[in-house]
Amino acid sequence: MTEPLCRLVYYSRNLVVGPDESIKAEVDSILSASRRNNAACGLTGALIFNRGVFAQVLEGPRSAIERTFERIQRDPRHSDVQVLALDAVDQRGFPSWSMAFLGRSLDGETMFGHIAASSGFDEKRLEGERIYEIMRLIALEDETRSA
Ligand SMILES: Cc1cc2nc3c(=O)[nH]c(=O)nc-3n(C[C@H](O)[C@H](O)[C@H](O)COP(=O)(O)O)c2cc1C
Incomplete structure (x- = not known):
């Protein structure tokens, strides 16, 4: 049997x-x-960043996500890595991108404004969903524009 599909959403401090x-x-x-x-x-x-923050979505077999994320967490180019969601999912949101780059021009407040205020697990989960949806929208817009 093939391994179930999983999705990780995290953000970190951009160093x-x-x-x-x-x-x-x-x-x-x-x-x-x-x-x-x-x-x-x-x-x-997909990966997005601004001066303060990186946010990334990684999707695929859980074991590959875990192995990769261990490397990512040790990377000195960022710190304070916060997992927002790690869930089993039915399908990929970025099927044709080994790592879509969504640029740096985003308005940090719009995307990350709620994070600082959120504390509990459920709130983090909601932030994970929200960031995933925003990143999907940006990727689709980019794709439409370059088509
Ligand atoms: C914000 C951020 C996101 C990253 N995302 C990935 C990733 O999706 N996949 C990956 O292999 N490395 C990623 N890296 C790089 C890893 O930390 C590490 O440098 C790299 O995997 C080493 O690969 P190499 O041994 O093939 O050079 C990321 C690093 C940062 C700072």
Whole structure:
């Protein structure tokens, strides 16, 4: 039997600072490692960031998510990694992206404004759903625009 599909949503504190070119180089290196490794172990997902925060969705077999997430959590380019959701799901939200990059131009308040205020498990779960839905919308808009 194939392993059930799982979805992880987390956010973290972005520690990548400096001039725009060096931020771009760091993000490019994260994306190229992500795309190479994720494609090899059946993961898909999306990454978004602003000056303060990274948010990422990873979806695929649970064991591949766990292995990858252990590496990600040790990465010194971010800290304070907070899991918002880790759930079994029926289908992928980003089936054609080994790691979709949704850019950095998002309004942090709109997307992350509620997180600081949330505390309990249920609230975190809701934030996970919300961030996942927002990232799906951005990815679909990007796809439509570039089609
Ligand atoms: C915010 C963030 C997201 C990342 N996402 C992934 C990912 O989806 N897949 C991955 O393999 N590495 C990801 N990385 C990079 C890993 O931490 C690690 O550097 C990389 O997996 C090492 O790969 P390599 O040994 O093939 O060079 C991410 C790093 C950061 C800071």
